[in-house]
Structures are given as C-alpha cells and as structure tokens.
Amino acid sequence: MALLLSFLFVFFFFLCNGSASAAIPLHLDDLLPNGDFEESPAKSNLKKTVIIGKYSLPKWEINGLVEYVSGGPQPGGFFFAIPRGVHAVRLGNEASISQNVTVNPGSIYSLTFGATRTCAQDEVLRISVPGYSADLSIQTLYSSDGGDTYAWAFMATSKVVKVTFHNPGVQEDPTCGPLLDAIAIKELLPLKYSKGNLVKNSDFEIGPHVFKNFSTGILLPPKQLDLISPLPGWIIESLKPVKYIDKKHFFVPSGLAAIELVAGRESAIAQIIRTVPNKFYNLTFTIGDAKNACHGSMMVEAFAAKETLKVPYESQAKGGFKTASFKFQAISARTRITFFSAYYHTRLHDYGHMCGPILDNIRVFPVY
Known part of the structure; x- marks a missing residue:
C-alpha cells in the first residue's frame, strides 16, 4: 500500500510539473x-x-x-x-x-x-x-x-x-x-556584464535570428531607423548598416557571431560604457576577414575618449584575424568606444557584393 501511494505521489508530481512547464511561454x-x-x-x-x-x-x-x-x-x-x-x-x-x-x-x-x-x-x-x-x-x-x-x-x-x-x-x-x-x-534577452569586462555583449553573441538554410549575414540598420538596436548594447552609429555574421556561414574569430563593417566609413558601431574620470583603461579587440572572398588592404579605426588607433589588416580572404589594443584615459563617467572601417571593399570576382573587415571580442578593463 505504501509503495502504491509513493507511486501515485510521484506520478502526480510529474503530471503537475509537466503541466506547469508547458504553460511557461518559450522565448521566440x-x-x-x-x-x-x-x-x-x-x-x-x-x-x-x-x-x-x-x-x-x-x-x-x-x-x-x-x-x-x-x-x-x-x-x-x-x-x-x-x-x-x-x-x-x-x-x-x-x-x-x-x-x-x-x-x-x-x-x-x-x-x-x-x-x-x-x-x-x-x-x-x-x-x-x-x-x-x-x-x-x-x-x-x-x-x-x-x-x-x-x-x-x-x-x-x-x-x-x-x-x-x-x-x-x-x-x-x-x-x-x-x-x-x-x-x-x-x-532578445536582457544583457549581463561579463566578469573583467566593461563592454556589454562584447562578443556579439546576443543578436537577431539567423536563418539556418541560407545566410549572407544580417544588415543592422543605423540608429536613425532603429531606436531599439537588434544588437543589444550596441549603437549602429552611421548612415549605412553593419552586418551581423554567424559562425555557421562565415569565419568568426571566437564564439558564434561577429560584426562585418560592410560600408567603409559609412558603417560604424559604438557603445557607451561606464568609466571613472582620469582613470586609465585598456581596450582590446580582434579584427580579420570573414572568409567570404573579401580581400585586400583593410583598416579598422578605433576611438575611446581622446585616443585613436588605426589597425591595418591584409586580408587573403581565407579567414585570418589579429588582436589589437591600446590604453586610454577616461575624461568622464561615460566613455564612447567606436569602430569603423577606413576603406570600402567588394568581394573578389563579385564587385556587386559589398564587404569589409570583421570585428569581434571587444574588451575594456581598468589598468591598475
């Protein structure tokens, strides 16, 4: 009898919990x-x-x-x-x-x-x-x-x-x-800070839905057209879009996603981070090519407070990357970090397909 009661209790428990979990709405x-x-x-x-x-x-x-x-x-x-x-x-x-x-x-x-x-x-x-x-x-x-x-x-x-x-x-x-x-x-789920990094969504892992069967990347419109960014934490601070690319269809330096700067100086990405005035910080980031036939001499420019860094990259269109870093001094409680491509590029043998360097794994941390 005790065994039967125990069985009925377990069955009822799973039945209730199954019904409860079915009632919880899934994230679209x-x-x-x-x-x-x-x-x-x-x-x-x-x-x-x-x-x-x-x-x-x-x-x-x-x-x-x-x-x-x-x-x-x-x-x-x-x-x-x-x-x-x-x-x-x-x-x-x-x-x-x-x-x-x-x-x-x-x-x-x-x-x-x-x-x-x-x-x-x-x-x-x-x-x-x-x-x-x-x-x-x-x-x-x-x-x-x-x-x-x-x-x-x-x-x-x-x-x-x-x-x-x-x-x-x-x-x-x-x-x-x-x-x-x-x-x-x-x-798009709420963002959380990663330990030791002041940049939110620093590796672009949280972003829009990517089609499974075909992708040329996803164009993210400038902020004038999209008051709420489809790339949480980031501002598309330009006249033209940037492109969100995924690991399944492109070369990505780390993680599952990266950003491709497809319109030269007309496509820029930025984030405003919390800083302490007069304190020094390191900004590190990775650039490369998406292994999508985008070739030639590339240049990514990065800005933080009063500092600027120009990082050249010679693309062989085979999916390489390099990491760059520089130190800056905060001048206020909010610091804008910005990245854009200095040049315009098209794919090899396909001049109708705009492309550019990729950006990934952005970190800002204090210098002690």
Whole structure:
C-alpha cells in the first residue's frame, strides 16, 4: 500500500510539473507562421501571380496588390532571386502584409527578414508594430544574389502585436515593389556584464535570428531607423548598416557571431560604457576577414575618449584575424568606444557584393 501511494505521489508530481512547464511561454526564435511563404494560396485565390482576398495568403492578412511569386526568370525580363526557398511575396504600390504575434509585454524583439528591390532604384520597405515604425531604404544592394537580410527591433507593449510590412511607394508599374522571402522573430534577452569586462555583449553573441538554410549575414540598420538596436548594447552609429555574421556561414574569430563593417566609413558601431574620470583603461579587440572572398588592404579605426588607433589588416580572404589594443584615459563617467572601417571593399570576382573587415571580442578593463 505504501509503495502504491509513493507511486501515485510521484506520478502526480510529474503530471503537475509537466503541466506547469508547458504553460511557461518559450522565448521566440524562429520563423513566423508561414514566414517563408512556402504555404501557398489556393489556386482559386490567385489571378496569375496576384493574390485575391484579404486572408488568402495562409497565416497572413494582405492589403492592396500583393503577388505570390516563384524564384527564377519572370515576364518582362526580370529575374527573382529567392535564395531561402521557392516562393516569396512582392508588395505592389501601397500594399502590405501583416500578422498578429503573441509576445511578452516589455520584452525586446528583433525581426529578421530577407528583402530586396525588384525593379525600381528608390524602393522603400516600411516595417511597423504598434508604437514603432521605420522606412528602410533598399536602394543599395549589399549582395548580388538577392540574399540581403535585415533586422529591426521593437519593444512589445501588449500580449499581441500586429507586425506589418508595407510598401509606401508609388511606381509607374503598380506591381513594382520590395520582395520578401523569409520573416523570423527572436526575443532578445536582457544583457549581463561579463566578469573583467566593461563592454556589454562584447562578443556579439546576443543578436537577431539567423536563418539556418541560407545566410549572407544580417544588415543592422543605423540608429536613425532603429531606436531599439537588434544588437543589444550596441549603437549602429552611421548612415549605412553593419552586418551581423554567424559562425555557421562565415569565419568568426571566437564564439558564434561577429560584426562585418560592410560600408567603409559609412558603417560604424559604438557603445557607451561606464568609466571613472582620469582613470586609465585598456581596450582590446580582434579584427580579420570573414572568409567570404573579401580581400585586400583593410583598416579598422578605433576611438575611446581622446585616443585613436588605426589597425591595418591584409586580408587573403581565407579567414585570418589579429588582436589589437591600446590604453586610454577616461575624461568622464561615460566613455564612447567606436569602430569603423577606413576603406570600402567588394568581394573578389563579385564587385556587386559589398564587404569589409570583421570585428569581434571587444574588451575594456581598468589598468591598475
């Protein structure tokens, strides 16, 4: 009898604990439902490529002229590169797609999405959730294979947010507009300091969702377009984006991720750290190449307080790296550290693919 009671107690304990753990919401880090658009509309809801009906695209709500397209040659001499799958959507004049997403209020989320322009130089993609919106210019192509991927962040203000991608432009051809081929979301967890380092997220391990099957890196927009950074702790302090790269698809000096400075002096990354006025500190960091055919004479410039260091690096495009350091004296309780690439680079044999030196493993610690 005692054995039976013990068994029932253990069974009840696991049953309760199993139910409790199932009720705990998981941290989002995946494609949105039908985020790769491989679940197609019914043939009866398609007029050639145009989707007919507000709810005809599974898991999405559409407004305006939205096309469901496949990769490859298109009528009119176009070619749609869809590297992450077979299908994508194209947003015509003033068209949009949206989806309601369940989130944790007060948490920070990053959207990762593959986007490229299709037929006009001045195409813009507007991303919005309640309380946040940004118009992202996709005029500049950073990869020649349609693989441009962006990240954009927001703070959730309710349990359900409506995520919207909108083409605010009006072209002569009403079907002209941005192509979206994959959309994912990730909850960005709060940062913690590492022992012996004043820099938060110093090795860029906390960042946006990375697509598993294909990646040319993730473009992080400048702070003017993204008030909440998709790279926690860091400010994209420039006119152009920087690129977040992962170990699976690139060479990374240490850890799982690094930053590639893809637009020369137009892409810079910075962080404001706590310091003691007049105290001396060491700043160390690693630079290199991502083993992505980015070659030539590179130069990373680093700034801290009144000190500057220019670090040259001769890239053989084979995934090398070097570490640099310098000492600076703090002049206030807050010190801005900044990094940018002095030169512009493109990939070997692919001049349409912008690239640059990579940055990783940044540390600031006091000199005693």
